[in-house]
Amino acid sequence: MAAPVAASSPSLVDTLFQRSLDDLIRALRSSPSAAAEDAAIARALDEIRREIRSPDLDTKAVALQKLTYLSSLNFLDPSWAAFHTLELLPSPTLSHPRVGYLAAALSFHPSSTDLLPLATHQLRKHIAPSPSNPPALAAPALHLLALASSPDLANHLAPDLLPLLSSQAVSSPLRPKAVAAALRTLSVCPDAAPVLFKPLVDCLSSSDPRTASTAIGVFCELAVAAPDPSPYLPLAPEFYRLLVDCRNNWVLIKVLKIFARLAPLEPRLAGRILDPVCQLIRRSPAKSLVFECIRTVLTSLSDHDDAVRLAVDKAKEFLASDDDPNLRYLGLRALTMLGPVHSWAVEESREAVIRSLHDPDTNIRHEALCLVMGMLSDNNVVEICNLLIKYAMKSDPEFANEILDAVLMTCGRNLYELILDFDWYVSLLGEMVRNPHCAKGDEIERQLVDIGLRVRDARPELVRVARDLLIDPALLGNPFLCRVLSAAAWISGEYVEFSRNPLELIEALLQPRTNLLPSLVRAVYIQAVFKVTLFCFISFNEQMQAAELLSLGNSSNERQGNLEGPYLFAGKTSTDQNTAFEIDHCVATADKADSIEKKETLTHESISNLLHLIESAVGPLSECAEVEVQERARNVLGLIFNIRETQFWNIKAYHELTRDKKVTELVELMEATFSEDLGPVSTNAQKRVSLPEDLTLNENLSDISKILSDHDATCASISFSLRSHPSVETTEDFAPVAETNSLLAEHRKRHGLYYLPAEKDDIESNDYPLANEPLLSASHGDVTEDFMKLTAQSLNPRKAKPTKPRPMVIRLDEGDGVSSSNFKSIKESKDDLLSGAIRNVLLGNESKPSSSLKKSSDKTSRRRDNDVSDNSELVSEHQDNSTIGDKEHGQSSSRSRHHNHRHKEKNDSSGKNGSNEEKSHKHSTRSSRYHKHRQRGDPPSDIVPQAPVIILVLSIPFGWICFQEKNEFNLYPIIIGIASDQPVRSHWIRLDCLFGSVPFEDPTCN
Amino acid sequence: MIRAVIVMNTQGKPRLLKFYEFQPPEKQQELIRSVFAVLSERPDKVSNFVEADAIFGPGTRLVYKHLATLYFVFVFDNSENELAMLDLIQVFVETLDRCFKNVCELDIVFNFNKMHAILDEIIFGGLVLETSSEQVLKAAEEISRLEKSSSSISFVPKAVTGRFSR
Incomplete structure (x- = not known):
């Protein structure tokens, strides 16, 4: 191991016995563990920091070499040594500047260091053609320019590239490198185009193959990167010459790339290159070149059927090469490039594509999946998707999810345009959830709710699927699926009227394993319990009334004796099911034939049991720490409390029922709360709320106190809160509601514009029903009629399907492309600079750019x-x-x-x-x-309306606050309005639409 | 253009890194990790291309070759041809093989500068410069000859430093 020799005293010995790069590498390699290696690196860094300050250039160079190694392969930041790097550049010893250049090339960039301009002079000296500058010195200097030059540096040194670019020496090794450096110069500094472009063009016809191939590479980069390649069109003859004459595959590939960009701009050009390209496809032995030809034909020459045919055949050959997965992959890619116009090509190789779904290579499977999804049409969507979902069941997790994703994306595309049979699609979504690897819960959730909102006809099936998901206790433990379950719970609550067995639903929603769910999902569950309970109660109440009607009629016909038995309440003999309230025929009389089945289980007893169940399951949650759960739990308990409060529950005989007005009131109130359909909300909905001309804020605000006092009374009367109102004042009458309603009607009349407009007088063509527009007077028939009109306008005319018409899907306008295109144009502006510069150069008017500029600006201004x-x-x-x-x-x-x-x-x-x-x-x-x-x-x-735009509507307990876009005084005007019992809901949804989501849970019970 | 050249071993340790679009060191480390995560997942005898949009930005792909203990990875965008890049890896490996006589990982570890010199002869600023390994080799050897003749670094006795390092 390297002993920390003289760690304290830098001395001559130290420099003499400096560790070389090899020594450092050896030391690192002999470290037994990662920690030891880190320590070794830290030690080496200390060493380097000391050595690099040495006046001796050799020592400095070795230190920098070590630092470069460490920074490159161990990801250390070397920017602190940038100056030392520059110090090595002027050294006369060849290896010193080379070490410096290598370090600089690996770490210098305008974004990380601003020191490079200090070396401008040195760079200039090194790239100047002179005998004292061997290519070994000039090349790394050019390399640094090609990687790290800032716009200023590029501008300064552009003229210095010229001698290299136009050097006539045969196969000068520096010329191609100068060409590559010119690319960077051009792209960071378009102003250099007048200087560099002509020499670059000349390089295309250089006799040195390396220069020519690098030059074509540069033009390829420029043309492929340019948003508008038209400035390069004048060079087409040059490129064409290369295409015909050149035998170098690298050059040909680049030429083809350029033509792929240029051909769509100029039909005659396309016709001209067609022949040579086809020749290359037929003759060339190089697969890379053939593939490039195929790509060019399929992307840019797809109007020429013969060529496409040839390319597709070749792609099929690729596809059939069993021994080379690369070619199979590229063959599939080639087919993907063909647009839907040439779907025949995919159809032809359908078998190979399907077979590729089983390929061990994930790339190939992915491409095959893309192709299969591309083949989908409304005719085959059912078969193919069923097949894929089955296949996903037994494939590996990653690919299974890829399949699910692809199916979800393709089927959900453009508002389910491929789906004719929503019942099928909804059950397919249910099946996806059953996939053990399914991790697409979020998207499935979104689509389930979305279909519920948009496709009325799919709701019964949706409720069925949701029920199946809810009653399965196995799904509750899967964290990926809780979002789906949340959607299922919401659906069964919102569309409970389609449920066959609401009691079973409540049991499912309250099963013990629901405590595995995250609290937000749990809150949705409880809210669903609320809705379902309410529905049961309302249905039961309807049964009562129907029965009463019937019994009255019957008694007048002196048949009361016959029916008396069945109509006795279960409260009398509560354990005996036989005496339970049987109501089949009564409901039938009440003209609800369709709902017989689901309601036959509703008896006084079953509802009693239900209430017990709910109380015992939800009761503990009323103290839950999660506010969402707690609040909703309290709502449910409040509802049950209210139901129990009514004498209705204690009555022994049926005829007492009608005497209790409160039951009717409660039922009516609650029924009204949930009677409105929730609909999808356009993202633009908020923008359509325009400001009335005659608005004066004072007037509105002066009403507030009155409104407030009114509303307080209302609130109290309908509150369910157990804590603040231990005994709910249900005895109080509901007059204030009516009063508020009239006030609201007045308000609506005066400031109708704040309400989502009911008439279709909008500037934007919005013929869709506004989401959640209260259907106060409109009958159901009107709505369907409206919807029919909608579909006729919004859906593309499609072939009439004799068997089953596609259910209508509510679609809102999608006119939101403006902002994105703006963004794009901003992004392109820089590239346009270069294109403009090159255009000027190529049009030969670089000597008088001002005049051309003036001319064009003249033109535009005139325009x-x-x-x-x-x-x-x-x-x-x-x-x-x-x-x-x-x-x-x-x-x-x-x-x-x-x-x-x-x-x-x-x-x-x-x-x-x-x-x-x-x-x-x-x-x-x-x-x-x-x-x-x-x-x-x-x-x-x-045409853009100048009226202030309302940017935010907040719902508050007694109404809503509307924030407008800020005015010229930088203030955000606020308008406050009131809301009745109904629109509270829609205003909340307006708020939702601001945040771009569909309404998920309604906060009606606040 | 070619965005990056990466040589790493099968444990994910980088052996040669060259980014033709500047990346700060932390970012480099992240990129290497993600590339290795992708490559180590792939079995042998599958195609050599990987879509790298998630790693290197939209439109990028990478092509790799798994040789002995090393991955050779080229990252490129849509102005390059996939199969041509595969050939280029072959050129690079061939050159190394000629230069080091049966190249192995150790050669690459201990010849940091030479590796860069060879690579810079093949790819320059992201553009392909030379595709003949013979030419590349000639240029690289010329450089090392020049460096040796002008350099004085090697005059420090190797034996001495060697002893210290052990």
Whole structure:
């Protein structure tokens, strides 16, 4: 081991016996443990810190070498030594600057150190072509430039690259390196384009193959990275020459990459390269080149059927190569590249694709899965998904989840556009949960709730699936599935009317193992218990009334004696099931034929038992430390307390029931609470709430105290809180509610705009029913009619399915692409700088860039000032130009261009000018056309309404607060409104929609 | 362009790292860990490509070769060809093999500078410079010859330092 020699006294001995890099490596390798290695590293670092300050350059160099090694392979930050690195650069000994350059290349970057500009002069000296600079010195200097130059440094040193770039010496080893360094210079400093671009273009035709191949690499980088590759179009003849003449596969691959970007811009170019590319596919023995050709054809030349055919055949060959997984993988990738237009290609190799699902290679399985998902259509979605889910059951966890994910994503895409049979899809979701590896609980949860909200027809099946999930005690222990269970609980609570056996549901929701659930899910469970209990009670009440009607009718017909027995309450003989309240025919009379089955189990006794069960299960939770659980538990207990408070529960005979008004009131109140459907909420819903013109805040605020006092009374009267109101005043009458209602109606009339608009007078075309719009007077028929209209407008016309019509899926407008496109344009602005610079260079007007700039800005300003008609004139003019141009070039264009190029090679200046001019003309036409397109695509900005936007609506106990967007005084105006018993719910949902989520649990009982 | 060249052993210890897009040291460590996690999961005789979007950003892939105790990994984006990168790894390995006569992990461990010199002849600033291992070897040897002739570092007696280090 390295003894800590003279740790305290740096001396000559110390430098003499300095440990070399090899010694350091040996010391590290002989460390027995990781801790020992860390200690050795720390010791070495101390040593290095001392040595690197030495005036002796050899010592310094060795120290830096060791530091470089440690920092590179042990991830230490070497930035503290940046200055010492620079100190080594001027040394006359070749190895010193090389050590310095290596250290710098591995750790220098504008973001980590700002010292590099100090070495500007040194770099310049090293890259200057002179006999004293061997390539071994200039090369690392160029390398450092290629990796770490900042925009300023790049700008300063750009002229110094020129001699290297244009060096005519045969196979100068530095020329390709200078070309590579120029790439970095161009990309960090677009201003250097006028200086560097022409020499770079010349390098393309260099006789040195390395220079040419590096140069094409540079252009490939530039063209592939550019958001708009059109500035490189004028170079197409150069690239074409390489494509035809060059035999180097590396160069050809790069040329193909460039053409893949350029071909979509210029149809004639596509036609021109088609032939050589197909030749390469047929003839080349190099798989890499063939694959590149396939990629080029499939991505950029997919309009040419023959070529696509050829490429697909070749891809199939790849797919069939059993011994090489790489080729199989790439074959599948090639098929993935083909868009849905060419789905025939996938269909043809369907078998191979399906077989690949079983491949041991995860890559291949993944690509195959993508392809299979791409094949999905509404015709085969059922079979394929069933197959995949079954397959996922027996595959390894990772791939099982990949499959689940793919199925969920594909089926959920664009509001389940592939799904015709939602009953099937919902049960498929249920099946997914049964997968032992399923970790996609969150997405399944989302889709279950989402389908519940959007697809009315799927609700019965949804409730069935939810029930199956809830009663399975095995699922409760799986932490990945608790979200799904939460959705199931919510669904069974919200759509309990479809449940076949609500009592069973409550038992499932209260089973002992629910204590394994996280508290938030538990809260959802308890809220579901609340809803289900209420539903049972309401149904039971309806049965009573129906029975009463019937018994009254019967008694008048003197048949009371027959029926008397069954109508006796179970309270009399509570243990005897036979005397329980049988109501089959009564309900039938009450015109609820569909619900016979599920309600037949509801008896006075069963509900009593139920209440006991709930009390014993939920009771302990009323002291739960989790507020959500506690609050909801108390709500449930409050409800039961209220039910028990009514004399209804103690009556012995049926006829006493109707005398108790409170029962009816309670039932009506609670029924109203949950009667509204929860719907999906558009993310834009909040924006549509516009501000009324005549709003004066004072007026509103002056009403507040009155509203408040009114509302307090209401609150008290309907409160369930056991703690604050030990005996709930159910005897109090409900007059205040009515009063508040009238007040609210008044308010709604005056400030209707705050309420989600009921009329469809919105600017944005929003023909969808507003979520949670109170359906006070509208009958059910109206709603369906509305929905029918909706579907007709929003769903694409699809083939009529004779068997089963697709249920309607509520869809809200999705007009939120504006912000993202803005972001994109900002992101692209830097690249555009470079493109613009290159455009200028290639169009040959770098000598007078100001004039061209002026011209273009002139044009744009004119475009802005003038009205639309003028604009269109401008465009038509351009189109005329371009068609003329097309005619001129039409038949012999590429030949003439080619010719031009040859010409240029012979006598450079004159020919070049000519061809450039020709290209520039063509180019400007095109670019202006593109410009126009972009303009047309932009949303008309002046139409944006200037009204202040409400940015937040908060629900508060007696109403809501609405925050608007801040005004010119930087204030956020607030409007406070009241809410009646109903809209409280919808306002909460408005709040939800602000945070972009669907309403999950309703807080009605606050 | 090529984003990074990584040589690491089958225990995940890096042996040669070169990032053509700057990464701070902590980030490097994280990247190496994630790459190793991916590679060590993969069985033998499967394809050599891995989508690396999650590790190196969108559009990146990596190609690797598992040779003896080492992984050779090239990270690249969509301006490179997958199979060509695989060939390039072959060129790199071939050059090392020629240079060190049957290269093994130890050669790579103890020849930090030379490894970088060879790599810089093949890939320069993320661009492929040379694909003939013969040419690369020639250039690398020329450099070490020049370095030796001008250097005085090696004059420190090896034997002495050797004794101290043991």
